[in-house]
Amino acid sequence: MKIVVCVKQIPDPADPGSLDPDTKTLKRDVKLIIDESDSYGVEMALQLVDAAGGGSVHLVSMVPNREVSGLRTALAMGADSATLISDEALAGSDALTTAKVLARAIERAEPDLVLAATESTDGYTGVVPAQVAELLGLPSVTFAKEVAVSGGTATVRRQTEAGYDLVECPLPALVSVTAGVVEPRYPSFRGIMAAKKKPVDQLGIADLGLEPGQVGWAGGGQEIVDVAAAPARESGEIVTDEGDAHERVVAFLDELKVL
Amino acid sequence: MRFGLDGDRVAFRDAARDLLARRCGPEVVRAAWSGPPDPRPWQGLTEMGVLSLMAPESSGGLGLDETFLAPVIEEAGWAGLPQPLTATALVAAPLGVADAMVATDLGGPLVPGAGYAEAFLMETGGGLRLYRRDEVDVEPVDTVDRARHCGRVRPTGPGAAVTADPAAAARAFDRGALGTAAELVGLARRMLDLAVGHVTERRQFGRPVGSFQAVKHQLAEARLQIHFAAPAVTYAAYALANRLEDASPSVSTAKWLAGRAAAVCGRAALQCHGAIGYTVEADLHLFLKRSWALTRTWGDGDHHADRVASALGL
Numbered sequence: 001m002k003i004v005v006c007v008k009q010i011p012d013p014a015d016p017g018s019l020d021p022d023t024k025t026l027k028r029d030v031k032l033i034i035d036e037s038d039s040y041g042v043e044m045a046l047q048l049v050d051a052a053g054g055g056s057v058h059l060v061s062m063v064p065n066r067e068v069s070g071l072r073t074a075l076a077m078g079a080d081s082a083t084l085i086s087d088e089a090l091a092g093s094d095a096l097t098t099a100k101v102l103a104r105a106i107e108r109a110e111p112d113l114v115l116a117a118t119e120s121t122d123g124y125t126g127v128v129p130a131q132v133a134e135l136l137g138l139p140s141v142t143f144a145k146e147v148a149v150s151g152g153t154a155t156v157r158r159q160t161e162a163g164y165d166l167v168e169c170p171l172p173a174l175v176s177v178t179a180g181v182v183e184p185r186y187p188s189f190r191g192i193m194a195a196k197k198k199p200v201d202q203l204g205i206a207d208l209g210l211e212p213g214q215v216g217w218a219g220g221g222q223e224i225v226d227v228a229a230a231p232a233r234e235s236g237e238i239v240t241d242e243g244d245a246h247e248r249v250v251a252f253l254d255e256l257k258v259l
Numbered sequence: 260m261r262f263g264l265d266g267d268r269v270a271f272r273d274a275a276r277d278l279l280a281r282r283c284g285p286e287v288v289r290a291a292w293s294g295p296p297d298p299r300p301w302q303g304l305t306e307m308g309v310l311s312l313m314a315p316e317s318s319g320g321l322g323l324d325e326t327f328l329a330p331v332i333e334e335a336g337w338a339g340l341p342q343p344l345t346a347t348a349l350v351a352a353p354l355g356v357a358d359a360m361v362a363t364d365l366g367g368p369l370v371p372g373a374g375y376a377e378a379f380l381m382e383t384g385g386g387l388r389l390y391r392r393d394e395v396d397v398e399p400v401d402t403v404d405r406a407r408h409c410g411r412v413r414p415t416g417p418g419a420a421v422t423a424d425p426a427a428a429a430r431a432f433d434r435g436a437l438g439t440a441a442e443l444v445g446l447a448r449r450m451l452d453l454a455v456g457h458v459t460e461r462r463q464f465g466r467p468v469g470s471f472q473a474v475k476h477q478l479a480e481a482r483l484q485i486h487f488a489a490p491a492v493t494y495a496a497y498a499l500a501n502r503l504e505d506a507s508p509s510v511s512t513a514k515w516l517a518g519r520a521a522a523v524c525g526r527a528a529l530q531c532h533g534a535i536g537y538t539v540e541a542d543l544h545l546f547l548k549r550s551w552a553l554t555r556t557w558g559d560g561d562h563h564a565d566r567v568a569s570a571l572g573l
Contacts (some may be wrong), residue, residue, distance in 0.1 A: 076270075076274075188308045189309070189312060190308055192270045192271060
C-alpha cells in the first residue's frame with residue numbers, strides 16, 4: 001500500500017512570528033519545522049503500512065526556499081521518500097492554488113491513500129484537503145479520529161459534535177485526520193541518520209505542468225487588503241452564586257459545546 | 260574557525276530536548292523526590308537510542324562518540340532527569356554494558372540512582388566490575404537532591420569483570436566528569452531560564468523587575484559564565500572522542516567551569532526569585548539542589564583545578 005501524506009513546514013509556533021508589511025503574510029524566512037498537526041498524519045500512515053504488512057509512505061510538501069528540515073523530521077520518523085515543491089512563483093499562493101500544486105504532485109505518486117491534517121497551524125484555512133480531493137476526483141473524508149484499511153476500502157471514524165460517524169469509502173481516497181488521533185513517535189537517532197539518505201525529489205512548477213501566471217499572487221483569487229490586531233479580550237461574566245451557579249456554569253459550557 | 264555542533268549532533272540534541280520537554284517536566288522531577296521516578300522519560304530515551312549511542316555497533320549500538328552524546332546529556336541536565344544517564348550512556352555503554360540502567364561509584368561513594376538502578380558498575384582495585392541488583396547491598400542515604408535516591412553500595416555477589424585496565428577505568432572516570440559537566444551547563448541554563456521568566460513576569464514600581472539594572476546585570480553575568488563553560492564542555496568531548504593528549508585536563512577545565520557556571524547561575528536565580536526561591540514549592544530548588552550535588556561529585560572544583568595545574572606542570 002502506498003500512502004501519501006501532505007506535510008506543511010511552518011515557522012516554529014513557539015517563536016513569535018511576524019508579518020511581512022509588504023505582502024501582509026507571515027514571514028517564512030526563518031527555520032521551518034514540521035507542522036505538529038501533520039505529524040499525526042505521518043504516524044497514522046506508518047501504522048497503516050505496518051498493519052498492511054508492507055508498503056511505503058511518501059511525503060508531499062510545498063514550501064519556500066527549498067526548506068527540508070521539517071521533512072527530515074518526518075523521514076526520521078520512518079517515511080520513505082518525499083516530494084518537495086519550491087518555486088519563487090509560488091509566493092502568495094492562496095489555498096486553492098496550493099491545493100492545485102499539491103494535487104499535481106500527489107497524482108505523480110499514484111497513492112492508494114492520501115492523508116492530510118485537518119488544518120495547518122499557521123494558516124488555518126482548513127479547506128486544502130477537500131480541495132485536493134476534489135481536484136483529484138477522490139472521495140474525501142474529513143475529521144478522522146480512527147482509520148483502518150482493508151481490501152481496497154477505508155473505514156473511518158469521523159469526529160462529530162455528538163460523537164462519531166462510521167464512514168466507509170473505496171480507495172484511493174483522501175482522509176484528513178484530527179490532532180491527537182495517534183501519538184506521533186519520536187524519531188530515533190538511527191532514523192535521524194537514515195533520513196539524510198532518503199530521496200527528496202525537488203520540483204518546480206514547470207515540472208508539474210503549471211505556468212507562473214497560474215500560481216502565486218498572479219494566479220490567486222485572493223487579495224489581502226488589511227491586517228489588524230485581534231481585539232483585546234473583553235472581561236468575562238461574573239456569576240454570583242445564589243444557589244444556581246453550577247447550573248449557569250453547566251449551561252455556559254454547554255453553549256461552548258465542550259460538554 | 261567555527262567550533263560548534265553540526266548536523267546530526269544538533270538533530271540528536273533537538274530530538275532529545277523535544278522528548279524531555281514533553282515527558283520530563285518539573286512535576287516529574289518533583290515526584291521523584293517522594294517515590295520511584297516516572298519511567299516514561301527513560302523509556303523514551305532508550306527507544307530513541309540515547310542509551311546505546313556510544314555502545315559498540317557489534318552490541319547493537321550506534322558506535323558514536325562523546326561529541327554526539329554530551330549535548331544530549333546537557334538537555335537531560337536542563338530537564339533535571341532523575342535517572343543516571345551519564346553513568347549508563349556515557350560511562351558504562353562504551354564499555355559494552357548495555358540494556359540496563361547503570362549506577363556507579365566512580366563519581367563518589369554515594370551512588371546516585373542506587374535506589375532504582377538495575378546494575379552497578381563498581382571500582383575494584385583499579386579495574387571495574389559489574390554487579391546485578393541482587394548482587395549488592397544498598398544502604399539508602401538521604402542527600403540534598405532526593406530525586407536521585409542515592410545510596411552506599413556494597414557488592415555481595417561475584418559480579419562480572421568489565422575491565423582490569425586502570426587506563427580504561429581512568430577514561431571511564433573522565434567520561435563521567437564530562438557528562439556531569441554537561442549536566443551542570445544544562446542546569447545553569449535552566450536556572451537562568453527560570454530566573455529570566457520570573458523577573459519578566461514579576462512587577463514592582465509598575466514595571467517588570469528584570470528591567471532594573473541590578474537584576475539584569477546579575478543575570479547577564481550569569482549568562483556569561485554559561486558561555487565560558489559550554490565551549491569547554493564541547494571541547495572536552497572532542498578531546499575525549501579523539502583521545503587527544505589534553506583530554507583529561509580538558510575534562511577538568513570543563514567540569515570546573517561548568518560547576519562555576521551552575522554556582523553563579525544558581526545564586527543569581529535564587530536572589531532574583533526573592534523569597535519564593537527559598538521555598539520547596541518553587542521549581543528552582545529542584546535544579547539548584549541537583550547542581551549542588553553534581554558540583555561535588557565526579558571530582559569537586561579543587562580536584563579538577565589540581566588536575567589542570569599538574570598537567571600544566573605547576
